Amino acid sequence: MKYFIKTFGCQMNVHESEKLAGMLESLNYLRADKADDADVVVFNTCCIRDGVEQKIMGNIGAIKKLKKANPNMIVAICGCMSQADGRSDMIFKKFPFVDIIFGTHNLHKFKELLTCFKDNHQKISDVWSEANGIFEDTNIVRDDMFSNAWVNINFGCNNFCSYCIVPYVRGRERSRDYRDIVRECEGLVSSGYKYITLLGQNVNSYGNDFEDKSINFAFLLKKVAEIEGDFKIKFMTSHPKDLSEEVIKTIAQNDKICKVIHLPIQSGSNQILKAMNRKYTREHYLGLIELIRKYIPDAYISTDIIVGFPGETEENFLDTYNLVKTVRYDGVFAFMFSKRSGTVAYSMPNQIDEATKKDRIHRLLQLTKSITKEKNQELVGKTVDIIAVHEVDGLFECMTDSGKTIFVNGKLTPNNFYKCKITKFANNKLFADLI
Ligand code: SAH
Numbered sequence: 001m002k003y004f005i006k007t008f009g010c011q012m013n014v015h016e017s018e019k020l021a022g023m024l025e026s027l028n029y030l031r032a033d034k035a036d037d038a039d040v041v042v043f044n045t046c047c048i049r050d051g052v053e054q055k056i057m058g059n060i061g062a063i064k065k066l067k068k069a070n071p072n073m074i075v076a077i078c079g080c081m082s083q084a085d086g087r088s089d090m091i092f093k094k095f096p097f098v099d100i101i102f103g104t105h106n107l108h109k110f111k112e113l114l115t116c117f118k119d120n121h122q123k124i125s126d127v128w129s130e131a132n133g134i135f136e137d138t139n140i141v142r143d144d145m146f147s148n149a150w151v152n153i154n155f156g157c158n159n160f161c162s163y164c165i166v167p168y169v170r171g172r173e174r175s176r177d178y179r180d181i182v183r184e185c186e187g188l189v190s191s192g193y194k195y196i197t198l199l200g201q202n203v204n205s206y207g208n209d210f211e212d213k214s215i216n217f218a219f220l221l222k223k224v225a226e227i228e229g230d231f232k233i234k235f236m237t238s239h240p241k242d243l244s245e246e247v248i249k250t251i252a253q254n255d256k257i258c259k260v261i262h263l264p265i266q267s268g269s270n271q272i273l274k275a276m277n278r279k280y281t282r283e284h285y286l287g288l289i290e291l292i293r294k295y296i297p298d299a300y301i302s303t304d305i306i307v308g309f310p311g312e313t314e315e316n317f318l319d320t321y322n323l324v325k326t327v328r329y330d331g332v333f334a335f336m337f338s339k340r341s342g343t344v345a346y347s348m349p350n351q352i353d354e355a356t357k358k359d360r361i362h363r364l365l366q367l368t369k370s371i372t373k374e375k376n377q378e379l380v381g382k383t384v385d386i387i388a389v390h391e392v393d394g395l396f397e398c399m400t401d402s403g404k405t406i407f408v409n410g411k412l413t414p415n416n417f418y419k420c421k422i423t424k425f426a427n428n429k430l431f432a433d434l435i
């Protein structure tokens with residue numbers, strides 16, 4: 001018997017699919033390369049933007065003919081879209097061939113749901129309205145994403161940014177016990193993982209739900225960095241309202257922590273930030289960037305931006321555009337605002353038309369493209385940390401801590417860390433010599 005999991009959305013979902021795979025393999029299912037060969041097909045869904053939901057519906061629809069060819073195929077839908085209000089009824093109505101729907105709060109129950117369906121062939125819809133604690137995992141089948149292992153540190157989100165559906169589909173913030181996190185990381189290091197990425201919607205609020213206020217994100221970073229072994233730590237995502245100087249210093253002072261910070265700004269306009277309920281100002285954000293650059297001059301800084309939030313004027317957009325020009329990000333993920341039902345921004349007046357959104361995102365992407373190019377050019381002559389991936393055409397393809405590809409001259413061993421000196425940026429590729 002074989003399974004196939006199709007994952008949409010963020011790293012949280014990618015990691016949760018690894019837990020689903022763990023459950024399926026403990027039931028003796030083997031991984032299939034495509035849905036056609038699978039006895040169980042799972043869609044782990046996302047609902048962050050309408051476009052994502054549309055794409056998922058297209059993907060679920062395409063399963064209809066596979067199910068016709070193989071009526072015993074079991075189709076399960078889970079994740080954030082299943083969890084969102086009204087979606088499970090809609091999915092069953094639109095796709096009557098779906099067998100099981102469950103939400104984000106009862107992911108750990110998948111094995112039971114599947115067994116139950118196999119026993120009595122009754123459609124199952126089991127979406128819990130609330131999270132019920134934290135379930136420590138027994139079996140995770142990790143994807144072979146090059147040498148990186150995801151580790152949850154906190155679940156859910158309390159921030160209620162006015163555009164965002166995550167707090168409604170992921171529940172309130174819950175932090176994992178740091179001892180469980182450290183134990184999991186120790187196991188990963190001893191099994192050879194070179195990167196550990198600590199995951200949370202807002203890693204900086206790790207521990208806010210603990211009575212012991214000394215257990216915070218900086219504390220956790222230090223604890224994980226104390227683990228013996230040749231590995232590095234990454235984390236995502238940081239919220240600007242909670243990123244502390246202590247965390248920045250901890251990153252700066254610790255060789256094991258990658259100098260890579262994803263710090264979503266969302267908008268460069270104070271008026272829009274307020275309407276987004278982001279709880280920081282442009283000035284506070286720029287202060288953080290200054291602090292990061294003071295302690296970590298070579299930090300790789302990336303961000304998320306939403307264009308076309310309700311009421312965003314051309315002037316507001318230019319505030320964002322100019323902020324991007326000032327910060328000179330190493331990476332920008334830009335999105336057009338998408339109305340999510342249930343969120344505050346859904347019913348805000350002055351919704352922006354699609355053409356304006358497209359024009360703004362286009363201008364922003366043009367700008368970020370030219371900054372990225374300049375930044376790559378500036379890397380020439382610099383020394384950077386890399387991990388060796390594999391040999392291609394006599395060169396070694398390597399990856400920086402931030403995920404950039406560099407082609408290195410020299411004999412390297414895959415999955416080992418090295419330092420290299422960048423010699424050339426040509427045809428959008430970086431080349432380097434081993435040090
Ligand atoms: N917890 C993270 C990531 C949330 S989702 C954080 O707080 O940064 C990832 C990104 O999707 C967000 O940073 C935001 O830029 C974008 N996003 C969220 N809701 C959106 C919406 N309704 N429309 C467009 N983009 C959205």
Ligand code: SF4
Pocket residue numbers: 157158159160161164165166167201202239
């Ligand atoms: Fe969404 Fe804001 Fe929470 Fe991020 S911090 S998940 S953008 S509500």
Ligand code: F3S
Pocket residue numbers: 008009010011012013045046047048080081165166169170
């Ligand atoms: Fe999407 Fe859920 Fe992540 S809505 S972005 S998969 S938390």
